[in-house]
Amino acid sequence: NEGSLWGGRFAGGPADALAALSKSTDFDWRLARYDIAGSRAHARVLHDAGLLDDVELTGMLAALDRLEDDVVSGAYVASEADEDVHGSLERGLIERAGPELGGKLRAGRSRNDQIATLGRMFLRDHARVIAARLVETIDALVAQAEAHPYAPMPGRTHLQHAQPVLLSHHLLAHAWSMARDVERFVDWDRRAAVSPYGSGALAGSSLGLDPNAVATELGFDSAAWNSIDGTAARDVFAEFAWVSAMVGVDLSRISEEIIFWATKEAGFVTLDDAYSTGSSIMPQKKNPDVAELARGKSGRLIGNLTGLLATLKGLPLAYNRDLQEDKEPVFDAADTLELLLPAVSGMIATLTFNTEKMAALAPQGFALATDIAEWLVRQGVPFREAHELSGEAVKLAESRGGELWDLTDEDYAAISPALTPEVRTVLSTEGSLNSRSAQGGTAPVAVAAQLSELRSRLEPL
Ligand code: ARG
Numbered sequence: 001n002e003g004s005l006w007g008g009r010f011a012g013g014p015a016d017a018l019a020a021l022s023k024s025t026d027f028d029w030r031l032a033r034y035d036i037a038g039s040r041a042h043a044r045v046l047h048d049a050g051l052l053d054d055v056e057l058t059g060m061l062a063a064l065d066r067l068e069d070d071v072v073s074g075a076y077v078a079s080e081a082d083e084d085v086h087g088s089l090e091r092g093l094i095e096r097a098g099p100e101l102g103g104k105l106r107a108g109r110s111r112n113d114q115i116a117t118l119g120r121m122f123l124r125d126h127a128r129v130i131a132a133r134l135v136e137t138i139d140a141l142v143a144q145a146e147a148h149p150y151a152p153m154p155g156r157t158h159l160q161h162a163q164p165v166l167l168s169h170h171l172l173a174h175a176w177s178m179a180r181d182v183e184r185f186v187d188w189d190r191r192a193a194v195s196p197y198g199s200g201a202l203a204g205s206s207l208g209l210d211p212n213a214v215a216t217e218l219g220f221d222s223a224a225w226n227s228i229d230g231t232a233a234r235d236v237f238a239e240f241a242w243v244s245a246m247v248g249v250d251l252s253r254i255s256e257e258i259i260f261w262a263t264k265e266a267g268f269v270t271l272d273d274a275y276s277t278g279s280s281i282m283p284q285k286k287n288p289d290v291a292e293l294a295r296g297k298s299g300r301l302i303g304n305l306t307g308l309l310a311t312l313k314g315l316p317l318a319y320n321r322d323l324q325e326d327k328e329p330v331f332d333a334a335d336t337l338e339l340l341l342p343a344v345s346g347m348i349a350t351l352t353f354n355t356e357k358m359a360a361l362a363p364q365g366f367a368l369a370t371d372i373a374e375w376l377v378r379q380g381v382p383f384r385e386a387h388e389l390s391g392e393a394v395k396l397a398e399s400r401g402g403e404l405w406d407l408t409d410e411d412y413a414a415i416s417p418a419l420t421p422e423v424r425t426v427l428s429t430e431g432s433l434n435s436r437s438a439q440g441g442t443a444p445v446a447v448a449a450q451l452s453e454l455r456s457r458l459e460p461l
Helices: 016-022 025-048 054-073 085-102 111-147 167-192 211-217 227-232 235-261 289-312 321-349 355-361 369-378 383-399 409-415 421-426 429-435 444-458
Strands: 152-157 160-166
Touching: 025 054, 025 085, 025 111, 025 211, 025 321, 054 085, 085 111, 111 167, 111 227, 111 235, 111 321, 111 444, 152 167, 152 355, 152 429, 160 167, 160 429, 167 235, 167 444, 235 289, 235 321, 289 321, 369 383, 369 421, 369 429, 383 409, 409 421, 421 429
Parallel strands: none
Antiparallel strands: 152 160
């Protein structure tokens, strides 16, 4: 069992099938630099505790530096026989520092506290990258909103025409949910900024090592307060997977809209050539593949979360080897979002809106019926009655194959004397939009206010 991290009590080495099953270097090798950073911090606390002398510390750090250079250059890679990144790097350290010195570093730490710590370091770095990419997506939405401050579109509920809204208002609705996703990553980081290093296998270390010194060196706010929790908990991983899945769902929802907007039937947007694809057989095709891949990849992001939760469910404390399965789902979540977000941002930034068509459709489908009812309320009519009267106007217009503005003053008067010709002041998209001016409404003044609020939220992120 040469080169293994254990073996003293074993008569022989593992079966080939076990070795193959056990092996994680294919996916955990990307933690190598975090592992080496952890080793440096650990060497220093061993030194502080008097377990490495000055010469040994210097030699250890120099060997770790050489190992890191070789890992970065690719001169050192995991061998076929290495089980995981930790074991492989110990082998690499021993090759460089010799068995006497290299064999000292493992004191007081376990792969259990190492892997829990390195995973957090990896995810914290990637959460920052993903949050930055998300802010770029929000910026693309904000830029489109600013480019179309007064453009109306049909606002829909149940996918049916509901009330006119501003395109900018609609785009910013997506921006708000994405801004909350950014805040979620920031908030998540407070819980992720706790270092399990020093928890050992599960019970802590008897060697007088300072876990907070390691935590500080590795960029954490503090060390774990419970070594069992430190090694066994993966809620921080699951929460990362959840926030990532939520981002996926948010990207999927706007993507679904863009796919619909780009249809011949809707004709609301034209996709830029750089963000659409053709067909191998149909020469005319221009397909919204970015949006479709975003919609599709939300499925794998949700799968990463549910798979991880299923792995965690029913696991007794403390470490169990099942936890080796924690990495691929969160690594994939990070990779997926880092790949997807720039494409989605580019697609949004380069959309061309057919504002004329959107504006023409905005009031159609009796989308101003609520405006009639609310106008009646302002004249003192109870809403229950106002709703009925406006509904009758819809019925009459529909029976004639027209819209609400096609009815004559006499038609309105016949429905109710309360429906005086002044009702026409609200029978326009502009009137409808402008009237919804309270905070959160779709009036241009309210949208301008929300834009500055959104910007001030984004500033510190
Ligand atoms: N490679 C393992 C993981 O990814 C860490 C090793 C812990 N193994 C063990 N036998 N205690 O979780």
